[in-house]
Amino acid sequence: MTSLTFLSINLPIVALLPFFGAIFAAWASKINRLASAWVAAFVTILALAFLAPSIAMVFAGETLIQSWTWIPAIGLEFAFRLDGLALLFALLILVIGLLVIIYARYYLSKKDSMGRFFAYLLMFMGSMLGIVLSENLIQMVVFWELTSLTSFLLISYWQYRKDARAGARMALVITGAGGLALLAGVLLLGHVVGSYNLTDVLAAGELIRGHNLYLPILVLVLLGVFTKSAQFPFHFWLPHAMAAPTPVSAYLHSATMVKAGIFLLARFFPVLSGTPEWTWLVGGAGLITLLIGAYTALFQHDIKGLLAYSTISHLGLITLLFGFGTQLAAVAAIFHIINHATFKASLFMVAGIIDHETGTRDMRRINGLLKYMPHTAILAMIAAAAMAGVPLLNGFLSKEMFFEQALTASNSSVWAWAVPILVIVAAVFSVAYSLRFIHDVFFNGEPVDLPKTPHEPPRFMKIPVDLLVIICLAVGIIPMFTVAPILAVAVAGTLQTTPPEYSLAIWHGFNLPLLMSFVALVLGVLVYVMRKRLFAWHESGVAHWDARIIFNAVLGGLDAVAKSITRSFDKGSLQNASVWVIATALLAGFIGFTSVSAPLFGDRELMPVDGVSVLAVAILMIASVLTLALHRKRLISLVMLGVVGLIISLMFVKFSAPDLALTQLSVEIVTVILLLLALYFLPQTTPKETCDLRVSRDIVIAVLSGVGVTLLAMAVLTRDFAPISEFFLLNSVPGGGGTNVVNVILVDFRGTDTLGEIAVLALAGLGIFAMLQGMKLHAPDRDTGGRLWNSDLHPEIMQTLTRLLLPLMLMIAIYIFLRGHNLPGGGFIAGLIAAVALIVQYLSNGIAWTNDRLKFDMHWVIGFGLLIATATGLVAMGLGYPFMTTAFTYLNWPVVGKFEVASAIAFDLGVFLVVVGATVMSLVELGKLSNESHQAPVKPTTQPTTQRKLEQEAN
Amino acid sequence: MFEWILSALIVIGAFFTLVGSIGLYKLPDFFMRLHGPTKATTLGVGALLIASALYFSFKTDDISLHEVLITVFLFITAPVSAHLMAKAAIHIKLKQVDRTQNKMK
Amino acid sequence: MLETALLIGFTLVSIALLLSFLRLIKGPDVPDRILALDTLYINSIALLVLLGLYFQSALYFEAALLIAVMGFVGTIGLSKYLLRGDIME
Amino acid sequence: MEWLISLAIGVLTATGVYLTLRARTFPVVLGLTLLAYAVNIFLFAMGRLTVGLPAVIDKTATAAQYSDPLPQALVLTAIVIAFGMTAFLIVLALKARGELGNDHVDGLDTESDNYSNKEVK
Amino acid sequence: MKPFLNKVLPHPILTLVLWGVWLLLNNTIGAGHIVLGLILAIFIPWLTSGFWPEKVRIQSPLTLLKFLGVVLWDILVANMAVAKLILGRNKDLNPGFFYIDLDIETPLGISLLANTISLTPGTVSCDLTEDRKRLLVHALHIEDIPATIKEIKARYEAPLKKVFVAC
Amino acid sequence: MSHLVAWPVFLPLITGFLLILAHMGGIRLQRVISFLAVIGLVLLSAALISATSTDQYQVYLLGNWTAPFGIVLVLDRLSALMVAITSLLAVGALWYAMSTDTDKKGAHFHILFQMQLFGLNGAFLTGDVFNLFVFFEVLLLASYGLLLHGSGRLRTKAGLHYVVINLIGSTLFLFAVGALYGVLGTLNIADMAAKIAVAPQEDLGVIAAAGLLLLVVFGVKAAMFPLYLWMPSAYANTSAPVAALFAIMTKVGIYSIIRVHGTIFGSEAGELAYYYAPWVLGLGLITLLLAAFGVVASRGLREQVAYLVLASVATLLIGVGLMSPAALSATLYYLIHSTLIAGAMFLLADVILRGRGTYEDRFESGPSMPSAILIGSIFMFAAIAMTGMPPLSGFFGKVLILSAALDDAWFATIISVILVAGLITILSMARTGSLIFYKVLPDDSVPTSERGEPLNRMAFIAVIGLLLASPILVVFAQPITAFTESAANQVFNSATYIEAVLSTPAVTEVTN
Ligand code: NA
Numbered sequence A: 001m002t003s004l005t006f007l008s009i010n011l012p013i014v015a016l017l018p019f020f021g022a023i024f025a026a027w028a029s030k031i032n033r034l035a036s037a038w039v040a041a042f043v044t045i046l047a048l049a050f051l052a053p054s055i056a057m058v059f060a061g062e063t064l065i066q067s068w069t070w071i072p073a074i075g076l077e078f079a080f081r082l083d084g085l086a087l088l089f090a091l092l093i094l095v096i097g098l099l100v101i102i103y104a105r106y107y108l109s110k111k112d113s114m115g116r117f118f119a120y121l122l123m124f125m126g127s128m129l130g131i132v133l134s135e136n137l138i139q140m141v142v143f144w145e146l147t148s149l150t151s152f153l154l155i156s157y158w159q160y161r162k163d164a165r166a167g168a169r170m171a172l173v174i175t176g177a178g179g180l181a182l183l184a185g186v187l188l189l190g191h192v193v194g195s196y197n198l199t200d201v202l203a204a205g206e207l208i209r210g211h212n213l214y215l216p217i218l219v220l221v222l223l224g225v226f227t228k229s230a231q232f233p234f235h236f237w238l239p240h241a242m243a244a245p246t247p248v249s250a251y252l253h254s255a256t257m258v259k260a261g262i263f264l265l266a267r268f269f270p271v272l273s274g275t276p277e278w279t280w281l282v283g284g285a286g287l288i289t290l291l292i293g294a295y296t297a298l299f300q301h302d303i304k305g306l307l308a309y310s311t312i313s314h315l316g317l318i319t320l321l322f323g324f325g326t327q328l329a330a331v332a333a334i335f336h337i338i339n340h341a342t343f344k345a346s347l348f349m350v351a352g353i354i355d356h357e358t359g360t361r362d363m364r365r366i367n368g369l370l371k372y373m374p375h376t377a378i379l380a381m382i383a384a385a386a387m388a389g390v391p392l393l394n395g396f397l398s399k400e401m402f403f404e405q406a407l408t409a410s411n412s413s414v415w416a417w418a419v420p421i422l423v424i425v426a427a428v429f430s431v432a433y434s435l436r437f438i439h440d441v442f443f444n445g446e447p448v449d450l451p452k453t454p455h456e457p458p459r460f461m462k463i464p465v466d467l468l469v470i471i472c473l474a475v476g477i478i479p480m481f482t483v484a485p486i487l488a489v490a491v492a493g494t495l496q497t498t499p500p501e502y503s504l505a506i507w508h509g510f511n512l513p514l515l516m517s518f519v520a521l522v523l524g525v526l527v528y529v530m531r532k533r534l535f536a537w538h539e540s541g542v543a544h545w546d547a548r549i550i551f552n553a554v555l556g557g558l559d560a561v562a563k564s565i566t567r568s569f570d571k572g573s574l575q576n577a578s579v580w581v582i583a584t585a586l587l588a589g590f591i592g593f594t595s596v597s598a599p600l601f602g603d604r605e606l607m608p609v610d611g612v613s614v615l616a617v618a619i620l621m622i623a624s625v626l627t628l629a630l631h632r633k634r635l636i637s638l639v640m641l642g643v644v645g646l647i648i649s650l651m652f653v654k655f656s657a658p659d660l661a662l663t664q665l666s667v668e669i670v671t672v673i674l675l676l677l678a679l680y681f682l683p684q685t686t687p688k689e690t691c692d693l694r695v696s697r698d699i700v701i702a703v704l705s706g707v708g709v710t711l712l713a714m715a716v717l718t719r720d721f722a723p724i725s726e727f728f729l730l731n732s733v734p735g736g737g738g739t740n741v742v743n744v745i746l747v748d749f750r751g752t753d754t755l756g757e758i759a760v761l762a763l764a765g766l767g768i769f770a771m772l773q774g775m776k777l778h779a780p781d782r783d784t785g786g787r788l789w790n791s792d793l794h795p796e797i798m799q800t801l802t803r804l805l806l807p808l809m810l811m812i813a814i815y816i817f818l819r820g821h822n823l824p825g826g827g828f829i830a831g832l833i834a835a836v837a838l839i840v841q842y843l844s845n846g847i848a849w850t851n852d853r854l855k856f857d858m859h860w861v862i863g864f865g866l867l868i869a870t871a872t873g874l875v876a877m878g879l880g881y882p883f884m885t886t887a888f889t890y891l892n893w894p895v896v897g898k899f900e901v902a903s904a905i906a907f908d909l910g911v912f913l914v915v916v917g918a919t920v921m922s923l924v925e926l927g928k929l930s931n932e933s934h935q936a937p938v939k940p941t942t943q944p945t946t947q948r949k950l951e952q953e954a955n
Numbered sequence B: 001m002f003e004w005i006l007s008a009l010i011v012i013g014a015f016f017t018l019v020g021s022i023g024l025y026k027l028p029d030f031f032m033r034l035h036g037p038t039k040a041t042t043l044g045v046g047a048l049l050i051a052s053a054l055y056f057s058f059k060t061d062d063i064s065l066h067e068v069l070i071t072v073f074l075f076i077t078a079p080v081s082a083h084l085m086a087k088a089a090i091h092i093k094l095k096q097v098d099r100t101q102n103k104m105k
Numbered sequence C: 001m002l003e004t005a006l007l008i009g010f011t012l013v014s015i016a017l018l019l020s021f022l023r024l025i026k027g028p029d030v031p032d033r034i035l036a037l038d039t040l041y042i043n044s045i046a047l048l049v050l051l052g053l054y055f056q057s058a059l060y061f062e063a064a065l066l067i068a069v070m071g072f073v074g075t076i077g078l079s080k081y082l083l084r085g086d087i088m089e
Numbered sequence D: 001m002e003w004l005i006s007l008a009i010g011v012l013t014a015t016g017v018y019l020t021l022r023a024r025t026f027p028v029v030l031g032l033t034l035l036a037y038a039v040n041i042f043l044f045a046m047g048r049l050t051v052g053l054p055a056v057i058d059k060t061a062t063a064a065q066y067s068d069p070l071p072q073a074l075v076l077t078a079i080v081i082a083f084g085m086t087a088f089l090i091v092l093a094l095k096a097r098g099e100l101g102n103d104h105v106d107g108l109d110t111e112s113d114n115y116s117n118k119e120v121k
Numbered sequence E: 001m002k003p004f005l006n007k008v009l010p011h012p013i014l015t016l017v018l019w020g021v022w023l024l025l026n027n028t029i030g031a032g033h034i035v036l037g038l039i040l041a042i043f044i045p046w047l048t049s050g051f052w053p054e055k056v057r058i059q060s061p062l063t064l065l066k067f068l069g070v071v072l073w074d075i076l077v078a079n080m081a082v083a084k085l086i087l088g089r090n091k092d093l094n095p096g097f098f099y100i101d102l103d104i105e106t107p108l109g110i111s112l113l114a115n116t117i118s119l120t121p122g123t124v125s126c127d128l129t130e131d132r133k134r135l136l137v138h139a140l141h142i143e144d145i146p147a148t149i150k151e152i153k154a155r156y157e158a159p160l161k162k163v164f165v166a167c
Numbered sequence F: 001m002s003h004l005v006a007w008p009v010f011l012p013l014i015t016g017f018l019l020i021l022a023h024m025g026g027i028r029l030q031r032v033i034s035f036l037a038v039i040g041l042v043l044l045s046a047a048l049i050s051a052t053s054t055d056q057y058q059v060y061l062l063g064n065w066t067a068p069f070g071i072v073l074v075l076d077r078l079s080a081l082m083v084a085i086t087s088l089l090a091v092g093a094l095w096y097a098m099s100t101d102t103d104k105k106g107a108h109f110h111i112l113f114q115m116q117l118f119g120l121n122g123a124f125l126t127g128d129v130f131n132l133f134v135f136f137e138v139l140l141l142a143s144y145g146l147l148l149h150g151s152g153r154l155r156t157k158a159g160l161h162y163v164v165i166n167l168i169g170s171t172l173f174l175f176a177v178g179a180l181y182g183v184l185g186t187l188n189i190a191d192m193a194a195k196i197a198v199a200p201q202e203d204l205g206v207i208a209a210a211g212l213l214l215l216v217v218f219g220v221k222a223a224m225f226p227l228y229l230w231m232p233s234a235y236a237n238t239s240a241p242v243a244a245l246f247a248i249m250t251k252v253g254i255y256s257i258i259r260v261h262g263t264i265f266g267s268e269a270g271e272l273a274y275y276y277a278p279w280v281l282g283l284g285l286i287t288l289l290l291a292a293f294g295v296v297a298s299r300g301l302r303e304q305v306a307y308l309v310l311a312s313v314a315t316l317l318i319g320v321g322l323m324s325p326a327a328l329s330a331t332l333y334y335l336i337h338s339t340l341i342a343g344a345m346f347l348l349a350d351v352i353l354r355g356r357g358t359y360e361d362r363f364e365s366g367p368s369m370p371s372a373i374l375i376g377s378i379f380m381f382a383a384i385a386m387t388g389m390p391p392l393s394g395f396f397g398k399v400l401i402l403s404a405a406l407d408d409a410w411f412a413t414i415i416s417v418i419l420v421a422g423l424i425t426i427l428s429m430a431r432t433g434s435l436i437f438y439k440v441l442p443d444d445s446v447p448t449s450e451r452g453e454p455l456n457r458m459a460f461i462a463v464i465g466l467l468l469a470s471p472i473l474v475v476f477a478q479p480i481t482a483f484t485e486s487a488a489n490q491v492f493n494s495a496t497y498i499e500a501v502l503s504t505p506a507v508t509e510v511t512n
């Protein structure tokens, strides 16, 4: 029972275990440098152990699926699948992974962080396992991209090296981009099939191939495959990834990372193959890659470079096999996957040993290592021979199959003759570079100027290589007893059907493939012998064709384009930003209106015009135009603005909005005072603009805005409407207890607006206060005419008479406040009047004098205002009504008579206090600014300071 | 009779208001212009306010004297405004017509 | 009778408004403009009083009162600016 | 009358927009103030124009005859908010003048560069 | 009692004035407003007492009333005169500046004098010297400066000086 | 009478004025009050979310006036979600501000912070267009103050631009609301939707124009092309906790489009149903491309993060523009992710800036910073989340949106743009990480005076805390997407919203 339960969740455990292991590995390095390696090895073995119980089921022909719901909205399940193909890859990943771990434990030097290395490696392993074990395609893409990320970390492991950083980034960009394409492909696939689960997708091959999205799907998936598996034209990242520590290369470029793409080809083989598009795209890419890789490998001086291009070439080979599209070709492909993984892993390890022992990887310096490290040399030679396709080694077998497929599978094509020939050419180079690897490293005289004297590596560093080479031999000699079973299930898993007949014998008699092998071997040796001339030819031209140049050019181009677009749009210019907003608004209004067929104007009866109104509006318009026209003379422009404000108040009066008129009047003056306070510190004139184009552009936008707004206003005003306002008019008295409907709306019907509004005002005051802390500005000591300021700080007559006005204005404020509920007025206006009353005192008596007499900290006034306003609302909540519910009643007191008590008045009091507090705070803080700024600059000392003396006496 | 008084006050008030503005408009220098608004206009508005007070006192049940407030207010403030404007004008040495006696420089 | 008087009143005050505004435009100096603005305020009070009479409504009184107050504050602010630059010190 | 008011709104908007697009802080403040005026009248006019009947209830008029009080309440709110905003902006303009050394809205008459400049803190 | 009263009613005249203002504002003499107005008229002066550094005493209320009458009358007359001047030809006008040496010393007195000058015949007070001893006046049309000064001093300054006494 | 809906709005307001009254009481008192309030908000949001477990709307009649006459607060899953995100973000930002003493760098930080929350929560809960305007102004003014908090040359300039652009935006808002009122005669969102459904054909032109004008307004807030120019430098130059909190600001615009346009011009709007959506989609696509370019062109980490935020906003706009429940659900999922991670990212950028001494966040080789491996690992984690790489939430959010896009006619363009932009940002972030953490100057080449300060571990908790959202979103994707799905369905069912808002009765009699 327990085993059964376990068996139904072991696949996610296998895939996720390495990730948890990674945490332990990183942590373990703190205890002991080598502990990470042991953790990593243990985790890998544990994963194998978790996988082991399922192996028998797969061999029995079952496909294991374990799934949980995750995001049902998009059919994303947390789902794992184990079939033959997945099993093959899982075993490759884990077994070769284990060997690499053992190898790396000896490879890494003291200064390398073990914890980081093994953590990254385990995460990478987990990602790979995730890809091959995923049942859900989106989940597979997740792991797919994780391999890109973790390989980035692994390749850039020696982060201080420029080539490591560049190589890692290139790998990330190319494979990451492919991953995104794959994602798109998978999404389309899921869209077509209606499910992201492999089981469903694999069963829908017919549907997919017949769908008009087939080609996009194919291309997108292949982009994923080709980038990951370093197929032309994306192959160039792989050699640059060789900056990674060699164990990483051994792992990534033999059995894992690059095989992920191949895995995907195999996975989708039953779904996507069998069409001309498939053949051309997959076969074409494979063939070109095969050739380019094989050719280029020969000319590498870096051992790992040679192996990298060889890898590219072999991946091309496998791709080409899949491209043939036949079942037998797929068998060959899978077989070669296994073989390549073994010999290439061992070769990379050998390269690592050499690097480790000699301190270099340059084959021009490394020579004659046979006598320094004979054991290693023998291993290397066997593995290289396998790579070259020498009989009795695994590489020979799959290569034979490959030749056979090359001959048969392309029969149908017009280019039938071309494929076998090109394949032989590639094989020739393959032999040549393998030969070069052996000859140039282990023979070819004495080493040149090596940093270290080489000798055999530690015992355990060779054991992984030993094992891999033994596999090469075992498979090569007795395939039926070694590789056959796993190959069979893998093929079955790939084809999702009974595999075709194929033979794994080493001897098929004298046939064309054998001949081809022979020709390749002979010509290969020949090419190697003639290498000098070939090298010269290569160095003179082809060597400089590096796709990296294109890659860098593309990135550089992207950089340049991005910068120029960003800088030309986001110029850091306010004018630019404002123009965009306003122009967009204009366009939006226009598009909105024209998107519906409706007349611009309605047919509501309009109001007749009278002379006074015409005159007033004319003054308004002229004043506003003059505000603009005279804007460079700032003070005069400000005076014009004053006229505009005045006329607007008059308009409000005329059109039955006394409350608005009162507010407008007060706000207008406070604004003017504010602007005057500010203008003191600003230039008195605006310089003339130099850019006529901008001016005319702005004029156009301004005029269009004006016209647009006029039309919009008319469009509405010529229509009838049925507003909700009747409710307010009817309920103001019975429901709100006030006859001034505007005020009742403000403090009752829409009291929350008002609460927000006083919050804004409070914030403005506090924000201004905060902004002005510590601010110092240059205070001019003379005006624009060059005159010193008048020495009379507070003209006597103004002082005396405005003091007289204070109680009067406060009285008016209270009057306006109290009547607000029933007649024009209210907290706002009263607050503004009271604030103006205080401001006048500041104006005529100065800040110090007034502050001495006004003991309130305006913070308190604002705070209490908000408190009172909110508390009024909260009281209602206490009584079981919603926030802001008001109540009123009529009291009848002796003498005083009948009067109304409304909670809205309390609310209005809060409003009043906030308005006073915020307004006074803003202005006075601003006023103080000048006093602080005055201290340094010259005061008009040339004139008598009687006034100030008198001032002091008065205090 | 009441209507007559009212009408007269309205016309007189409006007239003096206008006179103030005419002064403002046509007089040749700032200091001379200053006289129009401070006096004529104040009186004009005063007359109109009295008209208003009368009207609302007699047309409605209540008496209406609050217009007096505006008048008083103007009588206090208009000279202060004028004083300050004149002070400013002297400070920035505005030109005066040549025939001005004791010209300020 | 009253109608006619009001009509005349409106006309005269309108002309006054216009003249004040013309002075405001002409200047020539800042004090002239301040004075013109101040006069505009006072003219507006006249206009409001007439409007109150015309509509027989007492609701215009506060606006007139406030114009008187605010006009004064604006004028002393502007004048003080000319005198001292720093209006609050 | 509607045309007259609409035109007034339009002129205020046009002048406001033009000034808002200027390069110095002070005209921008003026421009935004004019724009605020424009939108306030606009919003107010959206309740349609009524002469001589403020929404102060007495027994002489029916609901339909009063001016629409709702836009008036909205405009009142809008005026006060615009005032708060303007006040803040004015002080910000001063701050900018102090910290950037001039009153250009972008702080410099030439392009400024966020990162190339090392002494910027 | 007296100090207490001084505290509560720092400016009894002001209280009276404000009480009146309240009733004027409200356009009523209803009982409620009389009470409320009184409360406010006491409260506000108390609140703002700090703004009245120097106490003012009105010594001779009768003189004040008489003075107010004179001023009101002069305002009327002045306006007629000024209207005539304004509507006449600009060329006929003879503007001029002159200083008035002040005898009055209280700030309120000086201020009221300046105000009165501005409200009455063809004169506007333009500036007060910093020692508060001389008042600069501009006249729209003036022929005899010394006579005008004399008249102003007699007609306005004297009563004001009598009424407002510093204490 | 349950007041639950009102508390998220009034708790920060009350805290705000308590802080004003307590402003003399020293920073410690303010911190305690402020932080407790934010924790309170988190608890409240949990209550709000659980209160939306049924499909019921909770309509709260402020002032006890029924809609459309009074102002209503409306709680549905969408608004509950927004409030919850805001609270979580606020905890992180506030924690960071306190740990780094950013709140001491100027006056009134906590007051502004709470008032910002007041505005935000109000905007998310209100059911009234004009009230939305008011809350916009509250949150804007608070944000102005916060943005400028601590001051500095670039900050002031960015602040000036931000303020002016938003003032223009506010003006447009009023024009739009005014025109809508002028035709429809109402301000309540539900009532507007109801009135549009029966509006005569000849009025539709004005309504459509006003609707798009309103879209521009929300577009400014959301930083939609071509209206986002205020945004990168504002976010890049303000203090870190403020930038972090601002991660929600752009979402206010997104939310408003979903709420206001989605309801008013929703399925009931006849000819105007969803007429705005193609514009949102198209402009979202352009924004995304430009944002990706901006990420490449950035000159420093904070600017880059700002452009990343822009990219995430663009992705959200695309999701909104797709106008299907599936797409909206995806958008909401992505919104949770992008807001919290962007917040973390701004904080992280500040951690890095402090660690690099005088080199700050500029893209040039600097000294290796203290605790580089820890910060670097977290940076990688955050970058993966932010750029939408697997296995973190950014990826799943994008996949959800892409998957929803498959049903759209423009799917090829949408998928290409999203993926290409994603690739560009990945590329850039790889370069950034590589530059900052790998390509460091040798230790002896940087004088001590130019080196960074040691990692503030307390502050770092905020970064990690916010970043935890990403794995949580992945692991609990099922319940979370179930929630966003039902939220999206609720939004699309505007008829129910209208019905719920307009039929909620006032409290007539209180039974205790
Ligand atoms: Na060699």
Ligand code: NA
Pocket: A926, A927, A928, A929, A930, A931, C086, C087, C088, C089
């Ligand atoms: Na000052």
